[in-house]
Amino acid sequence: MAERSVQAKGDTIRAVQGAADATRGWLLKGGRVVDPANNVDGKADVLILNGKVVEVGPDLPRPAGMGEVRELDCDGLVVLPGLVDMHVHLREPGQERKETIASGARAALAGGFTSIACMPNTDPPLDTAAAITYVREKATAARAARVYPIGAITKGRRGEELAPIGEMVEAGAVAVSDDGLPVANASLLRHALEYSRRWGIPVIEHCDDPTLAPDGVMNEGPVSLRLGLRGMPAEGEVSWVFRDCLLARLAGGRLHIAHLSAAGSVEVVRWAKSQGIAVTAEVTPHHLLLTDELVASSGYDTSTKVNPPLRSEADRQAVLTALQEGVIDCIASDHAPHMEEEKNREYDLAPFGMVGLETTLALVMTRLIDEGYLSWSAAVERLAVAPARILRLPGGAGTLSPGAMADVVVVDPRAEWVVDPARFYSRGRNTPFAGWKLRGQVVYGFVGGELRFDRTVGGFLD
Amino acid sequence: MGLQRKDLLGLEHLTRAEIELILETARPMLAVLGRPVKKYPTLRGRIMVNLFYESSTRTRTSFELAAKALSADVVNIAVATSAVVKGESLVDTARTLEALGADWIVLRHSSSGAPHLLARQVRAGVINAGDGLHEHPTQGLLDLFTLLRRKGRIEGLRVGIVGDVLHSRVARSDIWGLTRLGAQVVLIGPPTLVPPGIEKLFPGVEVSYNLREVLPSLDAVQVLRLQLERQKRGLFPSVEEYSRFYRLDSERLRDWRAKPDLVVMHPGPANLGVEISEELANSPQSAIREQVQNGVAVRMAVLYLLAGGRTEE
Numbered sequence: 001m002a003e004r005s006v007q008a009k010g011d012t013i014r015a016v017q018g019a020a021d022a023t024r025g026w027l028l029k030g031g032r033v034v035d036p037a038n039n040v041d042g043k044a045d046v047l048i049l050n051g052k053v054v055e056v057g058p059d060l061p062r063p064a065g066m067g068e069v070r071e072l073d074c075d076g077l078v079v080l081p082g083l084v085d086m087h088v089h090l091r092e093p094g095q096e097r098k099e100t101i102a103s104g105a106r107a108a109l110a111g112g113f114t115s116i117a118c119m120p121n122t123d124p125p126l127d128t129a130a131a132i133t134y135v136r137e138k139a140t141a142a143r144a145a146r147v148y149p150i151g152a153i154t155k156g157r158r159g160e161e162l163a164p165i166g167e168m169v170e171a172g173a174v175a176v177s178d179d180g181l182p183v184a185n186a187s188l189l190r191h192a193l194e195y196s197r198r199w200g201i202p203v204i205e206h207c208d209d210p211t212l213a214p215d216g217v218m219n220e221g222p223v224s225l226r227l228g229l230r231g232m233p234a235e236g237e238v239s240w241v242f243r244d245c246l247l248a249r250l251a252g253g254r255l256h257i258a259h260l261s262a263a264g265s266v267e268v269v270r271w272a273k274s275q276g277i278a279v280t281a282e283v284t285p286h287h288l289l290l291t292d293e294l295v296a297s298s299g300y301d302t303s304t305k306v307n308p309p310l311r312s313e314a315d316r317q318a319v320l321t322a323l324q325e326g327v328i329d330c331i332a333s334d335h336a337p338h339m340e341e342e343k344n345r346e347y348d349l350a351p352f353g354m355v356g357l358e359t360t361l362a363l364v365m366t367r368l369i370d371e372g373y374l375s376w377s378a379a380v381e382r383l384a385v386a387p388a389r390i391l392r393l394p395g396g397a398g399t400l401s402p403g404a405m406a407d408v409v410v411v412d413p414r415a416e417w418v419v420d421p422a423r424f425y426s427r428g429r430n431t432p433f434a435g436w437k438l439r440g441q442v443v444y445g446f447v448g449g450e451l452r453f454d455r456t457v458g459g460f461l462d
Numbered sequence: 463m464g465l466q467r468k469d470l471l472g473l474e475h476l477t478r479a480e481i482e483l484i485l486e487t488a489r490p491m492l493a494v495l496g497r498p499v500k501k502y503p504t505l506r507g508r509i510m511v512n513l514f515y516e517s518s519t520r521t522r523t524s525f526e527l528a529a530k531a532l533s534a535d536v537v538n539i540a541v542a543t544s545a546v547v548k549g550e551s552l553v554d555t556a557r558t559l560e561a562l563g564a565d566w567i568v569l570r571h572s573s574s575g576a577p578h579l580l581a582r583q584v585r586a587g588v589i590n591a592g593d594g595l596h597e598h599p600t601q602g603l604l605d606l607f608t609l610l611r612r613k614g615r616i617e618g619l620r621v622g623i624v625g626d627v628l629h630s631r632v633a634r635s636d637i638w639g640l641t642r643l644g645a646q647v648v649l650i651g652p653p654t655l656v657p658p659g660i661e662k663l664f665p666g667v668e669v670s671y672n673l674r675e676v677l678p679s680l681d682a683v684q685v686l687r688l689q690l691e692r693q694k695r696g697l698f699p700s701v702e703e704y705s706r707f708y709r710l711d712s713e714r715l716r717d718w719r720a721k722p723d724l725v726v727m728h729p730g731p732a733n734l735g736v737e738i739s740e741e742l743a744n745s746p747q748s749a750i751r752e753q754v755q756n757g758v759a760v761r762m763a764v765l766y767l768l769a770g771g772r773t774e775e
Contacts, residue, residue, distance in 0.1 A: 222663045226474070228574035228596030228631060299582065300575025344553055344583075346573035348594070 024068045025049035025449065027060065031074030031410060035081055036377040037385050037399035046079055048406040051449035056400050074410055077443060080380055081400050082114025082145075082407030084387040085357065087179070087204075087258055087282060087332035090147070092138065093131075094123025099337040099427045101135060104357070105144035106460060107335070107426035109445040109453045112361040114145050114407035115388070115397050116335075119179045120152040127152035127163040129171035136172050144452060144460065145445075146407070148174040148391065153192045153203060159183050162192060169199040174391040177204035179258055180307075182240055184210060186247060193253030202256040202280070202390055207240035207265070208232070208308065217348045219292040219309040227296055229347060232309050238264035245272035245279055256390055257281040259334050261308040263318030270327045280390050282332040283319045285363045286354055290432060291316050295347075302343045302350035303432040306336070323382065324373060330386035333360045337428020355428035359419055361411070363433065365440035406449035415441035425459075464771030469581040469588040470764055472597035473638035481606065481642060487763035487771075488607050488756070494531065495759060504766055505534035511559050512538045514570040514591070515552075520730060520754065521591050521601075525568050528761035537564070552576060553583050560586045566768065569593070574631075587768050595629050600764060601729050602635025604757040606643065608749050609682055611756070612725045617644035620679055624708055625686030625737055626655045626697075632729045636684055641666045648676055651686075651708060654697040673708055677718045682725040685710055685738045701736055711739035715747070725749050 028046040033056055035041075045060040046053065049069070063069055085108060091099040101118075108116045118135065120126030126135065132149045139147030151168035153176045155161045165176055176196065182205060183189040189205070196203050213232040218224050220231020241257055245268060248255035257269065260281045272279045292310045295301075304310060322328040336353025343350050364383065368374045374382070388398030396404025419436045421429035445453030453460055465480060473481065494500060510529040512522050522538060529536045541555070556567055566587040569577045574594030581588040592598040610616055621640055627633045627649045640647050647667045649656050661669045670676040677683075690701060698704050715724065726738070726748045734740040743750055 222659065225628075225657060225660055225663055226634075228594050228634060230595075299578040302579075341551070344551070344579075346552060346571065346579060347575045348573045 025070075026446070026451070027062055027069055027071045028074045028079055028408070028410065029071055031077045031079035033079045033400065034376045034380050035400040036381045037081070038401055040400070041377050046400060046408065048408065048446065048449045051406055053396075053400050053402055053404045053406050053408070055402060072410070072444065076412070076414070078376070078411045078413050080112070080409050080411060081384050081398050081404075082409050082445070082447065083112045083361065083380075083383045084115045084391070084393065084398050085113045085333050085335065085360070086117045086175075086330065086387040086391055088116045088118050088335045088357065089121065089337065089353070090118040090135075091337060092122060093134065097339055097427070101138040101147060102142035102144070103425060103427050104335070104337070105139055105142040105147055107355075107357040107424060108145035109447065110425045110442060110459065111358040112409045112411065112442045112445070113357060114409065114445065114447050115148060115393060116145050116357070117148045117150050117174055117391055119150055119177060121157060121180045125152045125157045126150070126168075126173075127155050127157070129164065129167040132168050132171040132173045143462070144447070146447060148172070148393065150175045150177050150179075150204065152176065153178045153183055154188065157181055159185055159188065162188070162195065165192070165195055165201075166199060169201055173201070174393065175202045175204050175256070177206070177258065179204060179206045182206050182208055182210060186243065189244065190247045190251045193248055193251035193255060196253045200392060202254040204256045204258050205240075205244050206258050207237050207244060207260075209236040209240050212236035216309075217305060218295050219311045221292060221312055223292045223296050227300065229295070232307075234262035234264060234311060234315060237262045237308055238268060241265045241268045245269070245277050248272070248279055249275065249277045253278070255279045259284050259287065259308055259332070260319060260328060261287045261311050261315060263315045266318045266322040266327055270322070273327065280329045280386075281327070282330045282387070283323055283328045284332060284334045285356060285360050286310060286432065287316065288320050288323065288331075289316070289363060289367055294432060298432070300347045301432070302345065302347055303354065303430050303434070305347060305350055305352055306334075306354050307352035320373060324378070329390065330382045331360065331364065332387065333357055335426070335428070337426055338430050340429055343430045353430065355424065355426050355431050357426060358424050359431060359433050359438070361442065362417070362438035362440045365411075365413065366438045370439060406446055408446040409442050410444040412441050412443050414439065417441055464769065465767040467768070469577070470599055470768065471577050471581060471588065471590050473599045473602045473635045473642070474597065476642070478642050481603070481639060484603055484760065484763050484767060485607050485610060487767055488759045491531075491762040491766070492756065492759035495755070500531050501533060502531060503533045505529065505532040505769060508534045508565045508769065509563050510534050510536050510566045510568060510765065511564040512536065512568045512591075513541070513556070513559065514539065515541045515576075516570050516572050516592070518570055518592070521570060524754070524757040525591060525761050528758050528765060531758065531762055532765055534765070553579065556580045556584050556586070560584045566765065589764065589768070592631055594631065596631050597635045597638075598631040599635050600757070600761050601632050602639040603764070604753055604760040605636055605684060605727060605729070606639045607756045607760050608727060608753050609725065611752070612749055613681065616640065619645045619681045620648065621645050622648045622650050622676065622680045622683040623686065624650045624673060624683055624710070625688055626692065627651055627660065627686065628655050628657050629689060629692070630686050632684070633686060637664050637667060648680065650676060652698055652704070655692075674718050677715070677720050680724060681721065682727065683710065684727045684729070685732070687729065687731065688733055688737045690733070690736075705736055709737055709739070711742050712745060712747075715742070727753055729753070
């Protein structure tokens, strides 16, 4: 990776001043700036020049002699570092009817994410440097959110041999994962963790014991018993999280648990962290807000079918508390688009997955911030700072530090809207949140100082 | 008076009054079936489609005879499981049937919840003829009707359900129906087939792993069909061992001190000799043949009441 850390503050400002007249930039005036990486939460201006954040502070003057700096009135709005979603499925190559890199990158930015990491379970899987390069090139052309590919742990995601991890990282992969499938072979996962240490990347595991519930379609418990649907016990996740934490202790390396959903997994991760094991974890909005009762109350609506499944109320409360405490490090959407034709069928035959890029921020605002579970700073920590740190994203991603690349989103915290999947930028419409009334909407999205999304003029600026 | 609903998806969401209305309506229907001319003109000009994604001679025939006894037209469609695998859409098939004029779609499907999917997306009434492991409401109703005729009441009866409760849609419908009408239900079988915690799910339900212990207290017993392939998945060691602990036969009823007027039921088709002996199935204690006859009457009642409980003008 060419650029792994934020440049020193002084360097950037000098560089900017040296190029004063050719400058293009933005002065975001009077918004509430939430930048937990710098302990900022208050009314301030943000000055962006030449693609970078120059300064955050109250009543910043418009730089003299800079005719191309545009002012944007952000009074009443919230200004955030661009959010980072470290768990997204983009379906390209191979399943472009579900989603393309371009449609997913647009959905991301419209939802406040200026950086997303995409999982390698495409067709063919992202298991070579060439595949990683392909994704990056497509993403650049899309001119929406930045897309960081995640390479496969094993060739073909078959769980047999290591994929060329070093070559993929050189080509731009920020992590490896066989997401969708756990790496069943313990010694292979151990080697992946060992080998990844040379490259400084996390190994992301989808934790579930595939032999415990080979054809489960929802959480195992009273609801699955009542509905006659085959269950997936939480124990299958918990035991796998424990196995993986022990392998991380044995191997070193950094383990990241994808979409943690069970109360028992929280206890294992809490224990592992107390032991100094390098493990991090994410949780999805749907596991924070929904339970398996929704499968029953929705009458087997397949928009509730997701892997890991919606769990019990006790699990939901446990993951929410763990997120508040920091035992779970971050929120990730696990955005998994499918076609309507695939989802509109029998519950046990429909594919697993929900879209989330365009609802995650508003769900967090409406249900977690407004209801007092997370402060704005804590929310941005978990939606931007932590995932950027776990993936070691370059350019100060997740922060508004001076010199950081100017990935900035401006949000209207009072905008009320009803989730209507037909209006998504994503090709996926599969969400259990359809019809929910939410508060909070992205107004402006900047990537590298460039205003790419502007809801006031109808969306994407091309 | 009819049922104020378009579909019959399960007994879980039926009220006691609705169940009692169906059982009351089934009585005159049964009487008609005993006459030389087994026909009411009630549903003349209406169309019922049997859409069966699993083969089932008895349920399909029972629905067909019920509809015909009410003078409805009947179309039978058997869909091979391979068509499902090929990706033929259930919803699309049902919409086609509706466009062809179906008033009711009777659906048998291996996926739990398949009738719920249809009910939301077609205007035709949907009758669940068995969905996956979930419910088989008309079976539950005919079991209630059979018990009621044998015992004169449901309230206060102690009814055992023996066997693979975990994978049984019949058991779920029986449990909802029996408990709603005030019976006590005892689920009996090995712990692999009677999952822990199930008694907390259904109010008024007990669990016993020991048939011998609980048999003397029962007024009736529903014996479930044992799916022999479950053995391969490690749910029980062998058919022989299962039979040894959970099979019912007349000698065992005597030795284990069952009540002499114990009513023995089986939803069929039985593995004779495995979960129930042939001689018990054919004995006076057995209500198995009545279950089959009552099934037609109960299904007539359901169709009649879903049609609004009115005769054609």
